[in-house]
Amino acid sequence: MEHYDFQAIEANWQKAWSDSGAFRVTEDSVKPKFYCLEMYPYPSGRIHMGHVRNYTIGDVISRFKVMKGFNVLHPIGWDALGMPAENAAIKRGVHPRTWTLENVGHMKTQLQQLGISYDWSREVNTCLPEYYKWNQWIFLKMFEKGLAFRKESWVNWCPQCQTVLANEQVVAEGCWRCETKVVQKKMEQWFLKITDYAEELLTGHALLAKWPEHVLLMQKNWIGKSFGSLISFPLAWDQSRGIDVFTTRIDTIYGATFLVLSAEHPMTADLVARSLRREELQAWVSRVIAQSRFKRDEAPVEKEGIDTGAKVVNPFTGREIPVWLANYVLMDYGTGAIMAVPAHDQRDHEFALKYGLDIKTVILPGKDQEDAAEPGQVFEDWGVLTDSGEFSGLGSAEAIERMNRHAEAKGFGRQNVIYRLRDWGISRQRYWGTPIPIIYCDACGTVGVPYRDLPVELPFDVPLTGEEGSPLEKVQAFVKVRCPKCGGPARRETDTMDTFVDSSWYFFRYTSPERTDLPFAPEAGRYWMPVDLYIGGVEHAILHLIYSRFFTKFLRDLGLTSADEPFPHYLAQGMVTKDGSAMSKSRGNVVDPDEIVQTYGADALRLFILFASPPEKEFAWTRDGVEGGHRFLNRIWGLFQENLDLFDRKTAPAPLDAAAAGRFPLARKVHQTIRKVSDDIGVRFHLNTAISSIMELTNQIRKDRDALRGDDAGRAVLRLSIETLVLLLGPFAPHLGEELWSRMGRPGLLFRAAWPVFDPDLARDETMTIVVQVNGKLRDKFEAAPDLSEEALASAALALDRIRELLGGRAPRKVIAVKNKLVNFVI
Ligand SMILES: [Zn+2]
Numbered sequence: 001m002e003h004y005d006f007q008a009i010e011a012n013w014q015k016a017w018s019d020s021g022a023f024r025v026t027e028d029s030v031k032p033k034f035y036c037l038e039m040y041p042y043p044s045g046r047i048h049m050g051h052v053r054n055y056t057i058g059d060v061i062s063r064f065k066v067m068k069g070f071n072v073l074h075p076i077g078w079d080a081l082g083m084p085a086e087n088a089a090i091k092r093g094v095h096p097r098t099w100t101l102e103n104v105g106h107m108k109t110q111l112q113q114l115g116i117s118y119d120w121s122r123e124v125n126t127c128l129p130e131y132y133k134w135n136q137w138i139f140l141k142m143f144e145k146g147l148a149f150r151k152e153s154w155v156n157w158c159p160q161c162q163t164v165l166a167n168e169q170v171v172a173e174g175c176w177r178c179e180t181k182v183v184q185k186k187m188e189q190w191f192l193k194i195t196d197y198a199e200e201l202l203t204g205h206a207l208l209a210k211w212p213e214h215v216l217l218m219q220k221n222w223i224g225k226s227f228g229s230l231i232s233f234p235l236a237w238d239q240s241r242g243i244d245v246f247t248t249r250i251d252t253i254y255g256a257t258f259l260v261l262s263a264e265h266p267m268t269a270d271l272v273a274r275s276l277r278r279e280e281l282q283a284w285v286s287r288v289i290a291q292s293r294f295k296r297d298e299a300p301v302e303k304e305g306i307d308t309g310a311k312v313v314n315p316f317t318g319r320e321i322p323v324w325l326a327n328y329v330l331m332d333y334g335t336g337a338i339m340a341v342p343a344h345d346q347r348d349h350e351f352a353l354k355y356g357l358d359i360k361t362v363i364l365p366g367k368d369q370e371d372a373a374e375p376g377q378v379f380e381d382w383g384v385l386t387d388s389g390e391f392s393g394l395g396s397a398e399a400i401e402r403m404n405r406h407a408e409a410k411g412f413g414r415q416n417v418i419y420r421l422r423d424w425g426i427s428r429q430r431y432w433g434t435p436i437p438i439i440y441c442d443a444c445g446t447v448g449v450p451y452r453d454l455p456v457e458l459p460f461d462v463p464l465t466g467e468e469g470s471p472l473e474k475v476q477a478f479v480k481v482r483c484p485k486c487g488g489p490a491r492r493e494t495d496t497m498d499t500f501v502d503s504s505w506y507f508f509r510y511t512s513p514e515r516t517d518l519p520f521a522p523e524a525g526r527y528w529m530p531v532d533l534y535i536g537g538v539e540h541a542i543l544h545l546i547y548s549r550f551f552t553k554f555l556r557d558l559g560l561t562s563a564d565e566p567f568p569h570y571l572a573q574g575m576v577t578k579d580g581s582a583m584s585k586s587r588g589n590v591v592d593p594d595e596i597v598q599t600y601g602a603d604a605l606r607l608f609i610l611f612a613s614p615p616e617k618e619f620a621w622t623r624d625g626v627e628g629g630h631r632f633l634n635r636i637w638g639l640f641q642e643n644l645d646l647f648d649r650k651t652a653p654a655p656l657d658a659a660a661a662g663r664f665p666l667a668r669k670v671h672q673t674i675r676k677v678s679d680d681i682g683v684r685f686h687l688n689t690a691i692s693s694i695m696e697l698t699n700q701i702r703k704d705r706d707a708l709r710g711d712d713a714g715r716a717v718l719r720l721s722i723e724t725l726v727l728l729l730g731p732f733a734p735h736l737g738e739e740l741w742s743r744m745g746r747p748g749l750l751f752r753a754a755w756p757v758f759d760p761d762l763a764r765d766e767t768m769t770i771v772v773q774v775n776g777k778l779r780d781k782f783e784a785a786p787d788l789s790e791e792a793l794a795s796a797a798l799a800l801d802r803i804r805e806l807l808g809g810r811a812p813r814k815v816i817a818v819k820n821k822l823v824n825f826v827i
């Protein structure tokens with residue numbers, strides 16, 4: 001018997017698919033469209049098992065949809081800008097472009113060797129000017145609409161390297177390169193005003209019913225909408241000015257005994273300047289700002305503060321209260337200032353105890369809440385107001401409403417909604433990113449690069465040392481430019497964009513990557529968008545998936561698309577683990593897909609990686625598993641070889657009609673398996689149970705084969721079952737599938753063959769109708785699996801509503817049960 005030469009088979013079919021352009025698609029108004037997308041990879045150089053899993057899931061679903069008659073768009077590209085390329089350049093002197101394109105070439109080969117059905121004619125690569133030109137175009141559109149703007153903000157700064165560091169580049173408060181202690185520095189940065197879309201990003205969740213619940217919750221928390229009040233506390237020495245605080249608990253305001261500002265608050269500098277202890281305060285402020293911001297955000301930081309000596313007036317009590325600075329108040333949230341209510345807020349309470357500040361109870365537990373106030377615990381719940389002037393005695397809910405009205409009437413406050421979501425800082429002082437298309441002119445100010453001058457290309461020859469500021473700053477030919485407005489000397493912006501900009505709209509580009517006058521063709525976008533299924537790791541739940549939603553809404557507002565949401569269906573695939581932990585270089589438990597493909601074949605790898613667990617769950621890698629996959633494919637190969645005569649025109653059996661086939665249990669099994677596998681792939685994405693059903697069918701065929709080979713009808717059933725097996729296997733093990741399909745003498749590619757249709761009669765699970773009698777009279781009936789025991793039948797019958805009613809709680813005197821037939825209760 002010919003052996004299963006998977007290496008030759010796989011290479012052969014990859015070539016055949018590629019030569020025939022099998023995976024190319026164009027818009028087709030006759031077929032329904034299906035846009036299947038996996039998150040595109042960073043071209044680090046090698047495909048890892050997480051990629052294999054991600055892309056194989058998408059590939060099976062894409063191939064299935066093609067066979068089901070859909071026009072399927074299944075593209076891939078490269079998230080090719082970003083720091084690793086630049087770091088490689090600094091370390092090894094290779095140009096980021098060279099490094100990136102080499103990696104892309106290698107990974108592309110790897111993907112092709114996995115047999116993934118990508119339409120390579122649509123490949124996008126974000127480091128090429130023809131792609132990032134459109135980042136610049138979108139940025140300019142945002143700039144025109146006031147959604148891209150510059151403001152001062154705090155950045156991590158390495159004084160040694162003279163450069164801005166991303167949060168990930170700060171290791172133990174030091175610079176990742178030179179370990180110098182990182183300081184915070186205020187710099188002008190570009191921001192995108194995602195906050196303008198905060199509300200729509202929340203309400204849009206209504207369109208995302210097919211997203212995992214926990215991802216929606218993470219986004220909801222990230223956006224962080226709260227209802228509350230904005231209250232101004234007038235300065236004691238100049239009541240025409242005030243400090244705004246946001247509070248969700250205006251009902252506690254009579255208990256606000258001090259006010260706290262963040263170190264970065266704009267008023268802080270004023271208060272420091274006014275203070276007699278100016279130097280001490282300044283030192284404190286500098287130190288706290290230097291505690292990197294992301295560290296202060298994490299929970300257990302020792303609360304510390306300092307009295308500014310300044311006072312503000314509590315507008316409700318009319319009393320002066322001190323203004324403190326504290327490290328637990330962040331400029332990032334609300335107004336960067338809070339009213340501290342130590343009796344009713346745990347953090348304020350700890351702070352007041354530490355510094356001996358007044359604690360004043362203004363909320364008492366309501367009647368039914370007595371247990372809520374445990375001794376020694378701060379009462380943070382809603383309750384009944386006390387010691388709160390005219391509002392005493394009111395419940396919190398009513399008090400909030402009345403106090404908001406009062407504040408509004410008096411002109412020092414109003415009801416307000418705030419979001420935790422901040423505007424998106426996109427400036428990076430790095431080389432390997434999209435140049436921000438802005439020109440600064442002394443006469444004209446900040447000027448957008450005219451659209452006709454796009455792209456602003458990255459200069460190729462740039463000194464990459466990782467030191468002393470932005471690399472582009474040092475390239476005079478890049479920096480020096482004529483002002484597009486007045487023609488005078490001007491200078492270019494040298495910051496580049498966060499790479500998350502690239503991935504916020506790449507899925508649009510796939511719909512028409514050849515388009516040269518717009519980011520994508522509106523008509524192609526209309527046809528393909530939204531993405532019908534988006535597959536990728538849950539680590540992108542927040543940033544990438546929120547930014548993409550924001551960009552889609554912006555492109556919609558530009559009139560380029562009608563899609564409100566880019567990904568109505570998001571499948572978060574689980575991690576790949578080995579020996580109990582995530583596969584990672586640092587743990588040394590990485591399995592190289594290339595080696596597995598060499599040893600067992602891509603089909604075996606695909607089969608195993610999908611078989612071991614449902615896509616959204618963790619997947620544990622084992623060598624035995626992939627060997628098992630390989631053995632299974634070998635069995636199918638063998639089965640086919642032993643039954644070659646069924647597919648030879650001279651010896652093939654005549655086909656059987658459904659009625660005749662129905663007499664064979666194997667024929668019924670075939671139809672049941674089609675139903676099950678179609679449902680598992682198409683509805684539930686339970687690719688693992690689909691594979692088990694295919695395995696069960698294979699076992700059944702092997703079991704029944706000898707008996708069936710005896711006559712022509714049996715041989716026809718055997719032929720039908722093997723043919724179906726190959727069709728069902730197609731999306732999972734496409735190379736072997738194509739090989740067998742072609743050896744069966746079937747025309748065309750299996751890739752384009754029609755998915756098998758099940759006969760509902762034959763696919764029905766076999767059940768027996770059991771009649772239920774009471775005193776010999778027919779009262780009810782139910783369906784049961786064949787050969788259920790008498791006891792099981794009796795208890796099933798007892799559970800029927802109708803019978804329970806008739807028995808009225810009495811135990812029957814006698815129970816007669818007959819297998820596969822009836823149950824009779826005698827009462
Ligand atoms: Zn450094």
Ligand SMILES: [Zn+2]
Nearest residue numbers: 441444483486
């Ligand atoms: Zn000018």
